Amino acid sequence: MLDTPLSEVPLVSMKQQQDDPEAFAAALGGSFERFGFAMVSDHGIDEALIDRAWKTTERFFALPEEEKRRYHVEGGGGARGYTPFKTEIAKGAEHVDLKEFWHVGRELPEGHKYEPDMPANIWPDRPEGFRETFTELFAAFDTAGDRLLSAIARHLGLEPDWFDPAVKDGNSVMRLLHYPPIEEDAPNVRAGAHEDINLITLLLGAEEAGLELLDKDGRWLPVKPPQGAMVVNVGDMLQRLTNHVLPSTTHRVVNPPAERRGHSRYSMPFFLHPAPDFLIETLPGCVSEENPNRYPEPITAQQYLHQRLVEIGLIKK
Template sequence: MLDTPTLAVPPLSLDDEARDPAAFAADLGGSFERFGFAIVSDHGIDPALVDRAWALTKAYFDQPEEVKRSYHIPGGGGARGHTPFGTEIAKDAKLHDLKEFWHVGRELAPGHPFRDHMADNVWPEKPEGFRETMLALYDALDGVGRRLLSAIARHLGLAPDWFDDAVRDGNSVLRLLHYPPIGPDAPGVRAGAHEDINLITLLLGAEEAGLELLDKDGRWLPVKPPEGALVVNVGDMLQRLTNHVLPSTTHRVVNPPVERRGVARYSMPFFLHLRSDFLIETLPETVSADNPDRYPDPITANDYLMQRLREIGLVK
């Protein structure tokens, strides 16, 4: 049974960031410190672009299973292309998630030093316009993410551009998620309780009920953004970097009521990552007598990513 919430993640407007950067940073940071989540409206991403992306996402997943599986890359860790239904499993979970997804990564120039571990994108033959639309959405989300990171830096007492170099050519991924209709007795849930690996996640499509966060008192709170708003959450890399000042909150996507189980659910999270060779080292600003350094041994972003991908079954 779902818990009855008495709290909700407060909505914020990115328009406020332009008017009063310090106040917006305080509000965003406060929401992250309290919930690990924020809801951000007025993000400036063209609604027509988002609508095209939704239509193309649905058209792609409506294709026959054998067509979709032709874009699966065995041994690729799900980094690019198609990941079939029932592949990913939350850390320590018993059952696989009830979802399939497509990954779009960063396009790197020939000869870029990160090409040895950041694979080229895979593109489906159909639907038409898929590549151009998803790359445009990737760039738009990347830009919004950098604005939010600037606000996070302000909140932490860092220079507003502190994250610019840290995420330059980062291994960020746009995930197109499809949760197919499920039967009334389906085992498992659409996405088991987990934390995200990356720096921050920007999510489109949480208007359809199901996303919940685990609050500090142990209750599950539904996350209900206004139409078109972004849900933004702290990932484990940022939690580690900030010594848990900004927490990476456990969240899940629960199955809908029986009467809604015949309806598919779609969402588009953008996992914003650090540069692969960035050394995740606890920020001195977040260490104190009351909050000693939890992570005295630094780790590169790519090593941390590989460690976590093994835990969720995407890398063997």
């Protein structure tokens, strides 16, 4: 296991993937082994599209509460459409998160075999261009995610295309997040300490700081991607698949200092999921005498997702 004294998550460039894919895979995988996180520049998602997405996100969340709630699906587990403020709670936490969000999923053709597990998208009447913007951004995230998974596969000693069948028509979700201004001191935080459920998360940076990861020594480290870069982190499904060779690191979004409490925070994570019927089964190359198999019983991605959504309060038992 790589364990360096680095106190900051390193920045890796996806341009290196074209010139030296092995070196890029080693840099990305090494950052994941050390932190569970990496910061990635030159990811290929068009800056004009990202700028349009930020503006569209702000316009949507500025709509009246009553209008936004028209797109909330009771009992839908937040899978699509709008999830109101103070709904989600981190696993094991006492207080709900101070956020509201919108989910966009994969557009499937009618009659697709995954329709029972992947509901159709919901599209708001306004702001104008919402559907077009986020359909395009979802596809761009999808492409970047495939490239990152190829590097992860190389790092793990697998064929570069190993993840392709696992994520084909996968149950990935793009989340548009709004953390409203903080009005007063409260025990709640914008996002309580948690781990992500999926394979990897691709996160476009927010103007407002607050993202922190829990390092191996128990310290919270701020994660501040430079302009134009994204944060990528390992999710629980990849941690399980790799028998913790790639760790899913606890992270949170803390409340701002008093002088920034009047400002909203926006972010756009893309939770890259495998297909619902993908079997999460420990990779043989990640098992050894020093690291015995923690998960002898495999589980499908859909079963695992359902368990976790119950834990975080988005699905009721």
